[in-house]
Amino acid sequence: MPKVTYIEHGGASHEAEIAVGENVMRGALYNNVPGIAGECGGALSCATCRCFVDDAWVARVGGPATHEERELLEAAASLDTDEGPARRNVRLSCQISMTDDLDGLVVRLPAKQYA
Amino acid sequence: MTIDPAHPVPPVLPRYAGPNQIPPHIPKGLIRSIGLTTGAEFLASPHDFMAKLHEKQPPIFYDVNDFCNAWQIIKHEDALFALRHPEYFSNEGATPFPRDPDDYFYFIPIEIDPPQHRKYRNIVDPLFSPQGVLRLEGLIRQRARDLLDQFAGTGECEFTTAFGRPLPVSVFLDIMGLPQDMRDTFVQWAVDLLHSQDRETMGKAMRLISAYIKQAIAEKRAKPDDGVVSRIAHAAPDGIPLSDKEVFGFVIFLFIGGLDTVFATLNNIWLWLAQNPERCQEIINRPQDINAIVEELLRRWSVTFSGRVVAKDVELRGVKMKAGDRVTSILPACNFDPEVFPDPLKVDFDRPRKTILAFTVGVHSCMGGHLARLEVKIALQEWLSRIPQFAVKPGRKIEYRPGGVVGPKYLPLVW
Numbered sequence: 001m002p003k004v005t006y007i008e009h010g011g012a013s014h015e016a017e018i019a020v021g022e023n024v025m026r027g028a029l030y031n032n033v034p035g036i037a038g039e040c041g042g043a044l045s046c047a048t049c050r051c052f053v054d055d056a057w058v059a060r061v062g063g064p065a066t067h068e069e070r071e072l073l074e075a076a077a078s079l080d081t082d083e084g085p086a087r088r089n090v091r092l093s094c095q096i097s098m099t100d101d102l103d104g105l106v107v108r109l110p111a112k113q114y115a
Numbered sequence: 116m117t118i119d120p121a122h123p124v125p126p127v128l129p130r131y132a133g134p135n136q137i138p139p140h141i142p143k144g145l146i147r148s149i150g151l152t153t154g155a156e157f158l159a160s161p162h163d164f165m166a167k168l169h170e171k172q173p174p175i176f177y178d179v180n181d182f183c184n185a186w187q188i189i190k191h192e193d194a195l196f197a198l199r200h201p202e203y204f205s206n207e208g209a210t211p212f213p214r215d216p217d218d219y220f221y222f223i224p225i226e227i228d229p230p231q232h233r234k235y236r237n238i239v240d241p242l243f244s245p246q247g248v249l250r251l252e253g254l255i256r257q258r259a260r261d262l263l264d265q266f267a268g269t270g271e272c273e274f275t276t277a278f279g280r281p282l283p284v285s286v287f288l289d290i291m292g293l294p295q296d297m298r299d300t301f302v303q304w305a306v307d308l309l310h311s312q313d314r315e316t317m318g319k320a321m322r323l324i325s326a327y328i329k330q331a332i333a334e335k336r337a338k339p340d341d342g343v344v345s346r347i348a349h350a351a352p353d354g355i356p357l358s359d360k361e362v363f364g365f366v367i368f369l370f371i372g373g374l375d376t377v378f379a380t381l382n383n384i385w386l387w388l389a390q391n392p393e394r395c396q397e398i399i400n401r402p403q404d405i406n407a408i409v410e411e412l413l414r415r416w417s418v419t420f421s422g423r424v425v426a427k428d429v430e431l432r433g434v435k436m437k438a439g440d441r442v443t444s445i446l447p448a449c450n451f452d453p454e455v456f457p458d459p460l461k462v463d464f465d466r467p468r469k470t471i472l473a474f475t476v477g478v479h480s481c482m483g484g485h486l487a488r489l490e491v492k493i494a495l496q497e498w499l500s501r502i503p504q505f506a507v508k509p510g511r512k513i514e515y516r517p518g519g520v521v522g523p524k525y526l527p528l529v530w
Contacts, residue, residue, distance in 0.1 A: 026244065030237060032233070037478075039478070039480045040474070041480065041484060042244060042245045043488065044468060045468075045484075046470050046480075048476075067468075068407075071467045071468040075467075075468075
């Protein structure tokens with residue numbers, strides 16, 4: 001199965017195998033990776049699974065997939081003001097579906113998913 | 116205190132009710148008795164009543180009533196905080212559902228706080244995820260069509276019994292792996308248990324449901340299948356099988372949590388559609404926007420409340436709450452917070468995407484939220500393709516059910 005590396009805000013790194021077709025938010029929940037809440041379960045309602053896609057992977061992952069994702073990310077942007085330049089690659093991890101092409105993906109997690 | 120889900124014991128938390136049981140730390144100026152879910156003003160028009168709380172009441176107040184005195188939260192921001200901080204606002208002992216103290220069980224996972232909570236969610240989340248419920252789409256659509264076949268040509272129906280109740284019950288039975296010929300029995304049990312307002316009827320329904328579920332669990336243990344009952348019965352997180360009490364508490368929670376809410380939501384939405392035929396046409400004209408339409412309807416017609424118990428003293432918006440206090444988030448009111456949703460009673464399918472509270476937030480966010488969204492979507496699509504315009508039967512007055520799930524009692528429609 002393809003692997004994803006999650007890097008917590010404090011630097012701790014977690015590698016998880018995620019089945020093709022499963023999303024990056026669920027991969028974190030099933031593998032007890034801290035730093036992703038994924039409250040709404042992928043319904044595009046909560047923006048608590050934000051991640052910052054590593055620069056090397058941005059081209060393959062792409063930007064927000066829908067206007068709902070974009071609106072939720074804009075509404076949550078104030079939570080990430082201290083995150084530095086990585087912030088430009090923010091995505092909802094529930095909207096990143098695993099493919100073999102994404103094997104090795106690296107995402108960074110914000111300090112907090114909600115206030 | 117951390118509970119042991121495998122060995123349930125009745126909680127010892129105090130429950131205060133009525134004006135003679137108000138703890139001394141509650142400020143006099145914040146005490147109200149608003150008649151939530153039972154008063155005449157609420158029952159006349161529940162959602163309007165809950166929207167007006169923002170004009171009439173302080174953002175946090177302490178409601179005194181015959182059932183359970185509790186702090187009430189109506190601001191969107193405050194509900195997000197309470198629901199996202201189980202270290203202050205616990206679910207243990209917060210579900211006001213009577214159980215036999217000699218055969219006690221926890222409702223799983225809603226009564227279990229983190230970190231134990233996640234192991235239960237991991238058992239069923241794959242089935243209830245957006246991708247998981249999509250596998251059910253064809254089946255749900257067929258169930259909706261079968262129901263419509265029975266009455267679409269007649270020009271009238273009583274919506275709650277013809278469609279609103281049987282659709283979610285049928286889907287529930289499919290998902291759980293239980294036989295469809297139990298549909299009408301389950302409907303009756305749900306009505307008796309949740310709406311009879313009669314202790315004896317409720318008790319009898321609870322005994323019948325319990326016996327049926329225990330037998331179903333035993334059957335699935337012997338003969339596994341793809342249904343949720345079987346999946347829970349055979350679950351072994353970290354290699355440890357769930358106890359009988361855990362399996363039972365999990366299955367019965369899905370029964371109680373899943374049936375009435377979708378039912379009430381459909382009833383509320385269909386009443387509004389019957390009164391607003393131009394909005395039916397708008398929905399028909401915008402098939403590509405169906406997901407946004409469903410989300411807005413769920414915001415506007417949320418049906419329930421979310422209870423917590425204060426685990427340690429906390430101050431919210433300047434209000435001091437003490438450990439043991441009970442707290443209710445009035446979810447429909449939070450969805451009408453004008454600071455978050457301007458002109459909140461207006462149904463606007465083009466609102467920017469924001470967090471709605473129909474399914475709460477936090478770790479206990481409704482696991483059936485995706486299924487509910489899909490059921491509402493399919494119900495709208497299938498109904499409107501057969502019955503594009505309809506009205507409340509002339510001369511019939513709409514009455515609301517008292518209680519914790521808000522919706523009209525009966526909805527006679529004509530077309």
